Amino acid sequence: MVTRTVKGDRALSSPVVRSRNVLKRNSMRFAAALLAALASFVVAPNAAPAAAPQHHDQAPGFYRVKVGDLEVTALYDGTGAFDPHWLNGTKATMDGVVEVLHEDPHMLDVADTGFLVNTGKQLILVDVGAGTWWGGPIFGRLAGSLRNAGYTPEEVDIVLVTHLHSDHIGGLTTQDGKRVFPNADVYVAKAESDFWLSPEIAAKAPKDAQPFFQSAQAIAAPYITAGKWHTFSVGSEPIVDGMQVVPLPGHTPGQTGYEFASKGQKILFWGDIVHALRVQLQHPEVTAIFDIDPAAAAATRNQLLPKLAREDVLIAGPHMNFPALGRLRKEESGYSWAPVVFTDQWDKR
Numbered sequence: 001m002v003t004r005t006v007k008g009d010r011a012l013s014s015p016v017v018r019s020r021n022v023l024k025r026n027s028m029r030f031a032a033a034l035l036a037a038l039a040s041f042v043v044a045p046n047a048a049p050a051a052a053p054q055h056h057d058q059a060p061g062f063y064r065v066k067v068g069d070l071e072v073t074a075l076y077d078g079t080g081a082f083d084p085h086w087l088n089g090t091k092a093t094m095d096g097v098v099e100v101l102h103e104d105p106h107m108l109d110v111a112d113t114g115f116l117v118n119t120g121k122q123l124i125l126v127d128v129g130a131g132t133w134w135g136g137p138i139f140g141r142l143a144g145s146l147r148n149a150g151y152t153p154e155e156v157d158i159v160l161v162t163h164l165h166s167d168h169i170g171g172l173t174t175q176d177g178k179r180v181f182p183n184a185d186v187y188v189a190k191a192e193s194d195f196w197l198s199p200e201i202a203a204k205a206p207k208d209a210q211p212f213f214q215s216a217q218a219i220a221a222p223y224i225t226a227g228k229w230h231t232f233s234v235g236s237e238p239i240v241d242g243m244q245v246v247p248l249p250g251h252t253p254g255q256t257g258y259e260f261a262s263k264g265q266k267i268l269f270w271g272d273i274v275h276a277l278r279v280q281l282q283h284p285e286v287t288a289i290f291d292i293d294p295a296a297a298a299a300t301r302n303q304l305l306p307k308l309a310r311e312d313v314l315i316a317g318p319h320m321n322f323p324a325l326g327r328l329r330k331e332e333s334g335y336s337w338a339p340v341v342f343t344d345q346w347d348k349r
Contacts (some may be wrong), residue, residue: 022239029086060148061141064322067314068262070242071118073149074316074323077129077171078139082108082276082319086296089279089286108276112167113324114142115269116149117260117314124240126269127318131180133170133215142171143180158240161188162248163255164196164272166242166292167213168318173219179226185225187239189247192254193220199238248273248304250297251290258315266328267314273301275319281305282334305335314340317322 084097102109112135117124129142143153161169161182170195172180174248196200197220202213223229232239234247246257258269274280275288284301287294308315309328317324326339 061145062149074114075145077112077142110321127168128171130167131170133166163252165217189254269316
């Protein structure tokens with residue numbers, strides 16, 4: 001190192017030395033900055049990502065399947081839970097239900113679903129959900145689901161009603177008496193209409209049954225006034241080509257299923273044959289307090305289930321879990337439900 005001494009023997013660096021020191025300090029700073037930059041590339045991938053907002057909206061409430069040449073669209077109206085006290089069975093069966101319910105609180109979850117059949121010529125609804133007449137705000141979504149599926153209430157030509165409980169017909173009419181489907185003709189079995197719309201029968205009914213009569217009469221009224229309410233009996237002229245009515249008495253006096261067939265394929269809209277699928281498929285003898293004739297309801301179920309399982313018929317069950325479409329499989333004890341498998345191609349089975 002080249003130095004020179006000045007007063008008091010204090011050593012000063014030469015210009016060359018000072019330049020080297022500056023270069024050294026700058027090099028060290030550059031190296032530190034480079035290391036910091038390299039470290040950021042290593043750390044960044046492992047750093048927590050920026051928070052993303054959650055999207056709480058679900059997919060629209062409809063699902064389509066093809067049955068021959070028919071387009072069938074399940075229309076979501078809402079989801080609730082079936083109270084175990086609404087079921088009647090042996091003590092052993094009901095004790096088992098309560099025990100399983102403690103382990104699985106969703107055991108008795110049910111949906112309310114209506115179905116739209118597009119034949120290519122007509123738009124036909126089978127049941128229309130609860131509207132504002134049953135279940136409060138958890139139901140009443142069917143009209144919205146219909147619009148999401150690409151249709152409007154004004155386009156519906158026919159409504160086929162399985163029975164006149166308000167969770168199946170409430171969607172027909174608003175609380176202020178307006179028709180939701182202004183251009184639709186409504187069809188219901190004569191035995192069903194005569195029972196629920198009879199003031200004499202309603203007057204003799206138990207007090208807790210009165211709301212069922214009152215809602216049925218209020219919901220039907222604007223269609224009756226408009227000449228849009230029609231009844232039929234077994235053996236009547238066909239309402240729709242390729243569809244036959246299937247009497248399913250017990251739950252109500254005139255409960256009716258509707259079986260559509262096209263190109264060798266069938267679908268049955270079965271109304272309230274089953275309310276609680278995880279109970280009544282294993283124990284078809286279990287009935288519901290809403291059954292007008294519990295013995296007849298159980299007998300109808302016991303006659304129908306083996307036939308549907310044997311023939312592999314597609315079933316549209318309003319209270320099965322959405323999309324409420326599936327088939328029955330015979331088990332060693334009772335039956336199991338095989339729901340349709342989701343596909344984004346509507347014409348896949």
